[in-house]
Amino acid sequence: MRQKIAIIGAGNVGATCAQRILERRLADVALVDLVEGLAQAKALDLAQASPLEGHDGTIVGSTRYEVIRDAQVVVVTAGLARKPGMSRSDLLEANAKIVQSIIPHVVQHTPQAILIMVTNPLDIMTYCAWRLTNWPTHRVLGMAGVLDAARLRTFVAQRLKVSVKDVQALVLGGHGDSMVPLPRYTTVSGIPITELLPEAEVQQLIKRTREGGAEVVKLLKTGSAFYAPASSVTEMVQAILKDEKRILPVCAYLSGQYGLKDVFCGVPARLGSRGIEEIIEISLTPEEKTALTASAKGVRQESETLDALLSHAAA
Ligand SMILES: NC(=O)c1ccc[n+]([C@@H]2O[C@H](COP(=O)([O-])OP(=O)(O)OC[C@H]3O[C@@H](n4cnc5c(N)ncnc54)[C@H](O)[C@@H]3O)[C@@H](O)[C@H]2O)c1
Numbered sequence: 001m002r003q004k005i006a007i008i009g010a011g012n013v014g015a016t017c018a019q020r021i022l023e024r025r026l027a028d029v030a031l032v033d034l035v036e037g038l039a040q041a042k043a044l045d046l047a048q049a050s051p052l053e054g055h056d057g058t059i060v061g062s063t064r065y066e067v068i069r070d071a072q073v074v075v076v077t078a079g080l081a082r083k084p085g086m087s088r089s090d091l092l093e094a095n096a097k098i099v100q101s102i103i104p105h106v107v108q109h110t111p112q113a114i115l116i117m118v119t120n121p122l123d124i125m126t127y128c129a130w131r132l133t134n135w136p137t138h139r140v141l142g143m144a145g146v147l148d149a150a151r152l153r154t155f156v157a158q159r160l161k162v163s164v165k166d167v168q169a170l171v172l173g174g175h176g177d178s179m180v181p182l183p184r185y186t187t188v189s190g191i192p193i194t195e196l197l198p199e200a201e202v203q204q205l206i207k208r209t210r211e212g213g214a215e216v217v218k219l220l221k222t223g224s225a226f227y228a229p230a231s232s233v234t235e236m237v238q239a240i241l242k243d244e245k246r247i248l249p250v251c252a253y254l255s256g257q258y259g260l261k262d263v264f265c266g267v268p269a270r271l272g273s274r275g276i277e278e279i280i281e282i283s284l285t286p287e288e289k290t291a292l293t294a295s296a297k298g299v300r301q302e303s304e305t306l307d308a309l310l311s312h313a314a315a
Pocket of ligand 1: 144
């Protein structure tokens with residue numbers, strides 16, 4: 001039987017994800033959007049590209065959630081994107097309402113799926129989805145670290161004039177200004193960039209990575225990045241569908257790892273057919289540990305804001 005992916009939100013990230021998944025021949029796609037005609041139109045357009053791209057994947061678009069039934073992985077990209085001058089946190093209340101309207105349908109139609117959240121603010125929306133699904137934590141995760149690491153990899157490769165294929169990077173923490181890029185674990189064919197660049201230049205690359213999303217938002221003016229985010233989601237979807245056991249930085253529920261408890265935060269994890277199969281604990285310097293703890297503290301504070309919103313909605 002062919003595998004199936006559901007994507008909720010047929011905007012920039014959602015539709016580009018659908019395209020990448022089809023063109024990598026990973027699975028059939030069901031695309032859902034609130035806006036009448038949008039998911040249908042994009043599905044039709046993508047289907048009409050299939051003879052030219054040479055794949056047999058099918059895609060349906062709808063406003064109705066019945067189409068997602070039996071999907072192995074559900075990706076939620078529905079929600080408002082940032083505009084210039086906005087932080088991801090500015091989206092919290094509006095996007096929490098959107099996520100609240102979506103998750104009951106996901107639970108009803110795909111009770112066994114693995115859920116990947118993309119909607120910002122990412123860590124809080126992943127927590128929100130987990131609370132609303134009540135699913136085991138290995139089946140609810142968020143995409144951020146793969147994207148942040150890809151940005152750092154790009155900047156390192158451009159600066160050192162080396163192939164991006166040889167650059168690996170690791171970014172932990174929340175998906176925001178407090179993210180924790182780790183230069184010691186950012187390497188070119190195994191050589192840490194701290195051996196290849198002066199400290200000041202390493203810091204510049206880290207700063208640009210932290211502000212990588214804002215740099216695109218400022219240039220675009222009407223929305224946020226979507227090509228690299230869609231590729232990042234596709235990498236995670238592929239790791240799950242093909243049971244690849246990839247070690248990727250993902251937003252995951254922590255139950256004591258890194259000294260952090262009851263919070264969703266970016267950490268390296270092994271991704272396979274069960275979703276998050278293991279959270280990998282690496283050794284951190286005291287400075288790195290402090291930065292990760294501070295980042296998780298920020299996520300926890302926003303999670304408390306979300307708790308208040310959810311209990312207000314339930315009252
Ligand atoms: N985690 C990350 O690294 C990352 C990266 C890029 C974007 N994002 C986030 O992803 C989200 C989507 O970004 P985008 O650029 O695709 O935005 P977009 O505006 O292009 O698309 C969002 C889509 O969601 C749909 N939508 C809104 N409410 C809905 C609902 N209740 N049900 C179904 N669909 C609904 C809209 O109609 C729209 O088509 C934003 O919150 C953005 O901040 C996260």
